[in-house]
Amino acid sequence: MSGRLAVGRTVALGILLALSALLLVASKAEAAKYTVAQCGWYVGADADWADTTGGAKFRSDGYCVPPTGADPFGGIHLKSFTRGSGTVSGTRFARWHWSAPPTTGITAVRGTWWHALHDGFEQRLGGVNWTGQFSPSLSAGNTDTALREFSIGFSSPLPAFEDRLLCARGEDKWCPLEPDSWSGLRAVTFTVLDDTPPTALMTGGGLIAGGWRRGNQHVVVGGADGGSGIRFGETFIDGSRVAISEYPCDKVSIGGEWRATRMRPCRTNESTTHWVDTTKLSDGPHSVVHCTADFAGTNVCTGSQQFLVDNNPPAHPRAVSLAGGEGWRRTNDFDLNWENPDQGQASPIAGAAWRFSGGLGFDTGARFAGGRDRRSLADLSVPAAGSYSLQLWLRDEAGNEAANSAVTIPLRFDDLQPKVAFSTENSDEQVKATVGDEHSGPASGQILYRRVDAEQWTELPTKFDSAAAGAAELIAPMPELGVGTFVFRADATDFAGNKASTTLRADGTQMAIRRVPPPPIARAKPVPKGKSRLFARLRGGHGRGDALTVPFGAPALLSGRLMRADGAGLGDRELRVVSRPSRGALLPAGVETVRTGEQGGFELRLLPGPSRRVNVTFPGDGGQEEARREGLELRVRSGVTLRARPRQLRTGQAVSFSGKVKSAGSPIPRRGKLVAIQYLEQETHRWRPVLVTRSDHHGRFRAHYRFRYVSGRAAIRVRATALAEERWPYAPGSSAPVTVRVQG
Template sequence: MQAQDTAGNLGLSPSVTARVDNTPPGRVDVGLEGGDGWRNTNDFAASWTNPAENDRAPIVGATYKICSASASGTCTQTDVPGDGISRIPLQAPGPGEWTVSMWRHDAAGNTDPDAASVPVTLRYDPEPPQVSFNPPDASDPTLITAPVVDKISGLADGSIEISPAGSGTWQALKTTTDGGRLVARIDDATLPAGSYQVRATAHDQAHNEASTTQRSDGQPMTLTLPLRIATTLGAGIPRERIERTTVRRHGKRRVTQRRVTRVFHSIALALGRRAQIAGQLTNRDGQGLAGADVQVLESSETTPEHLIGDVTTDPAGRFTYTASGTTSRTLRFTYAGSAVTLPAQSSVRLVTPAASSLRVNRSRVLNGQSVTFGGHVASVPVPAGGKLVQLEVQLAGRWQTFRTVRTDQAGNWSVPYKFARTRGIQWYRFRVELPREAGYPFAAGTSKSIRVRVRGRA
């Protein structure tokens, strides 16, 4: 300011700064520290960043409004002073979901509720869920269900465990959530028989935990395994035979005979031959299970186990399966069980000897002449590098090997042989033996024998 007296003298005042701001602070984005997930402690904080505004009045406070997330929820409003404030500690008014918005005040007294931030959500649940077991269902006894009640945040996940009674060792079962319940199955076919305790543990969305070993009726959740009905599956090759028995009657010995059927679980089955396998599936009382599906799986030295067929039991629980002599193999008959019956299985071993033909180009020769033995190995595929073949001759009642050779990859072989020590007329008997070899899915086998007449000097 300038002042002048009547004499024309001028006076100047010191300068002062005038600060004018009539614009309310604008909207800023607010974030909830730690995210907006459910929490089991009432400890929240909202924060934001104040933009730089050098020509505006500084921020000196903020107002936040908390409202219930329900449509008819009430709201409360609180002023928080603070120079340059950019964070507000918060607490939810109670369990549940709440929305929070905020607007700022500047040093000029400007503020505008219409510039409130986009609301963020507080989720608070201090209460653990309630969990209990349903009693087992007689129509599906291995199914274990545990309803979970959590009225605030809701069920997140959980587990069901099983423990032999008194052991203190718990084994987790594969557990899923289905709506508002935990679901698991007990594999009573693999667990030892006995008494077991079952425990369920549930977590809600706020990480509150609850566990129980009781049913909804207050009884302890204890089970006696197995839960399902035991079954027996028998399979084998029936063979009839005559059994003779010597009995003494009236001081005399008499031989009686009767025809009996024996069931074998391992037999020798020649290449190309067939055998009928018979079996029966029964419950613990020996009653047949009708209409059950029995799968047939095969494994051998060179092939892993795989499915080759299935059969269905008749009204008495019986079934038959015709197997061929292809390789030495094990057939496993399996019943997968049902909701109320346990699985069962039985194995049959088929031992197929290797097979080869045998021929000779001449069956009558003179001493000093040669013949050529040959043949074809029918038990294929032959090993890489050919199948070992041993040519044998019968001398003094015993078979002796005198030549060995390997077949080609197609299984063909030949062996020349010259007779040099024969005197008079001799009949020689020859055969081929195919020894057992690793990686070759056949047992040791022999061919039919042939005869050669050799005439030498007397």
């Protein structure tokens, strides 16, 4: 027995050294491992005990957790004992069994063992492979009650570990149960490989629900792990940790190291809620990640998920304007427009909040009009006439709004007519009316009057005196009233455009004044007026008389005499001279005055211009009757110029005529002015036409003539004549003659 034990210990020591080397290599590979403490350090045992005889030949005994404050290793043990007397068949055993969680495996075991073994009994320590086969790594076959430490390493992870008390003989042999044999184990530490990563979860919550977020938001997180279980959960925003959860795990701190107290220390599924204070984040997009770690320290993170944050309310609306202006109006309809501030990275404008308040405690309370990037409010109305204050502020899509950023706009509505009434005080000097309007106030007014039997009202110069808020007076001078009854009317308008009229006094009586005619006065018979005689004629050029023709641009002289019927001259009398231009002239009728001399004579120079008719009138005075001289005709010849080129030519050649018709004070006819080119017939000394042409709209004309039948030498005198036409305010006129010499 002792020889086999020595050999067994030597073999076990070699195996232990080999396993230690493997453990060193494994540690360098930085595999995901954790340690489990059993039966020691105030820790119990996560193991099950069984024997192959059904409890008939073996029994167990375990004591692992002393009272608090006692020696944590005082008397602790996990033991298997033989039971009773008699024998037990070979290969029968009792065992303590530890199972690693699924997806994990035991890579090393260290602890303390001791035993009392007799007649074929052995204590064996070893792993159970994936097929359920037990392979001992350490074994002892004799009694050694000293506490001995051991360390076992496995080249590949194993799903279980066992401590067996075994009848180490063949099945056809047996081992005696007396004296008692037993095996002991304590202060065991398992190293478990857990290289299957956990799963990190982010399953919901307001933070990742979409849309814009503000304030405290939650995210539902968790993890799943089929091995050692979930120990930690951490939530990161933009790479910085904002929350951590340490889930409940069965563990103990030993020498500054956390060790599990169960083979699977943590739960396989965990879920919790992490709260995020978004006010500590900048406005705009952010990313959230949740990471989960199992007890072996393997850390896995979810994919990044974006969310949007906005904790700051929008600034106040810009460029706020009220359609129709902020003044008083008589239509209860208000439309508001504004520009939204630049939100930058923050959430877009989701709508506008508003409220308006007025007198007598009226307040609508806060109201909201939704709409992304809303820039207007239409069809607002107030409950009654009066002045109100509208407060307007903005709300973004995250729900942020600040009423203290509101812009205040006045809403002024007045659909009530002003109250107008004439004063009850009688005055011969002025007419007075009062105007009252409690809302927009009186703006203007007018006092009018008419005879009671007339339809047309006459305005009086009215003074508008705004004496106090909401009140004014209309004051007008009393007009010169004739005989009869006169009615007065007062019109008033307030600043909203409401109008009112009245013909009543404040006491409800008609504002009317009656004037009685004075007694008749005898009138003297009128003195008969003397008859007047007026003579007038025209002079100019080489002629004089009732009708006169002058060259273009020449003046004329009007002269004559004003006399009584007896032929005596009427001196220092004013005469009126009216000149009416002929049809087609642009000039209006001219009116001038001239005074007679001591003997009644007068002269007036008539300026150059188109043809005209001149009338002279004496309007009469206190002693003389009216006198007229009408129908004086002043005719003005047309002005024409003419050029001929060449001035010398042969028979068969053509001469070119050009010139211009002058038109002072008159437009050239639309179709042009008729012009005749004439030559002087020497035998009769008469001007004969050569051709007729028209000028352009500016009076310029051109024409050509070919001399075909001239023989010998001839000096031909030609001229241009502007002919008479309808709506041409000039008499026919000719240019100066031009001589053209033709060689036959």
